[in-house]
Amino acid sequence: MKPEQMEALRIDGSHGEGGGQILRSALTLSAITQKPIKIENIRHNRKIPGLRPSHLSTIKILGKICNAKIDGLSVGSTSITFSPGQIQDIKLQENVGTAGSISLILQAIIPAVALAGKKLELSISGGTDVPWSPTSNYTKFVLGEAFLRLGIKFEMNIKKRGYYPKGGGQIDLTVFPCRKLIPIHLSKRTTKNVKILCSFSGLNQNEISNSIASAKDVLQKQGFSTQSQITEDRALNPGASFLMYSHDSDSINGADELFDPKEEFGKNSTSAFVSSNFGADTNLSDMLVTPLALIREMSIFTVQQISTHLETNLYITSKITGCKYGVGKINSGYEIRITGLETSI
Template structure:
């Protein structure tokens, strides 16, 4: 049985999620201790427990330690099966992170799957729906994956109540080579506002327009139904010939709209000022599909602890190597 220390590297939930995905794909059981040891509230929170239960359901796994607050877990995968699944987090926990746990194995199942997840869709510290749909899934599709993703309802912290549905067709993944982003072909920003004053989004877009020198026709207010709120998020989408990146700021009680927007702008400007093809979050999340496929390489502007932790888990479960080198002001990440 593979033994994993959840306090290594970034010490968060990603170590657990990647372990669940890879355990199912490689049919290897594992035991993890010190789950989320580096977080303010260590152990399994609702969204992590939902990811565990979702992973267990798609492969009839035997699990020990699957309860709120647990810091140790044993997971013994059974036979993977596609089908129709519905997972409810019950809080505003990230539905996208639950999806990213079951997506890699379900791409290798014998039959198609439809996965419905309710919870948060735009959560601080998690990839929002827009990021998955515009940045991550198009690159996985380039590798050969056939995934359709639908947002049926927005969900913000603390209420949640969002809903996403994914239709996953079994697919073999080819090599991905992404070393240049190519010419910029589009750029726009959106401010989502639900059950809050509309001027919150307007102030966010004003900051983005001024700091990125964008025109008014690149800035969009997305007013949502009051029953989806209260909630606010702002996204900056930058489209290049070879890749699309999405940068997000999440509204929080007590945080000025201008500061929410500035955080997203800072991340976008950091990416645009580099020579890298992908930003730090996309870099981290491409590793698993590349390892499960035919590998490949990409350039990124930042090598985070999330990426290094993900690389370690991949090398623990698989005879693959994740190599990082520096070249021309960017980092080259190779999976082979």
């Protein structure tokens, strides 16, 4: 049966964190599984309910990629129907406007394209490092590593930084077809090797360097070995992004933040990174769920806490794909087990 002939699966957009996460995850899974969906009560619990311009960008771009029929696509809309068509190899050039988050858009479209076995070449302008969103370095070096282990490969060139409020950054992205999804087991961080990446524009270089030195000092006192790279980039307005990350065979962890003149740059990320020795960091955990829900073998990872985004993604993936998952309490954290169904895709 063609997607347009199927009855749309109804999804309550107010569930869990009740924001943009449930929207992005549902749309991605709709495109992958070719199941039409109707999302209602979009951002019901937010101060300004309904779709915002940043959400429209994600929906429009994903709609182009999978030739979707979309109803309710307007700012303020609290209900949309998304009926996906076939995904094809495609080249796109997009501008999300001002500082709309490119990273959040990429979260939705990368797995959709790769798991359809297609290739995407995308040049996209907007916000590369903005509040309430992963930094572009996190997307490239942390999410990129996690997806690669799953069999999802993408290349990302950060050509120009775009900070809030003006944006104007540019990223060139290539997503490659995924031939086979691979289950993962991320149990505990054992490496003591950490990389720090910092990009800044229009700020005092000495202040930035001192912040990185402070972060390295904290890490070294905890027994970590550090490598750091500071890059001054051009941007439309001042800003800076900080990423600390590590990889080993049993873990992928990262912590990032943006420059805030009211706080010590990098302090929060350093504290978060040091305090967690689990298989995945809190932010990565929810990003893993969508592809893991489509693998019939069991995947297991540990995480320090169950975020509302993780809870939301576990809910929405099980609703759309029928995957099974379990959450177990372990010492100071949680273990997540996910098994997809052979018929998921």
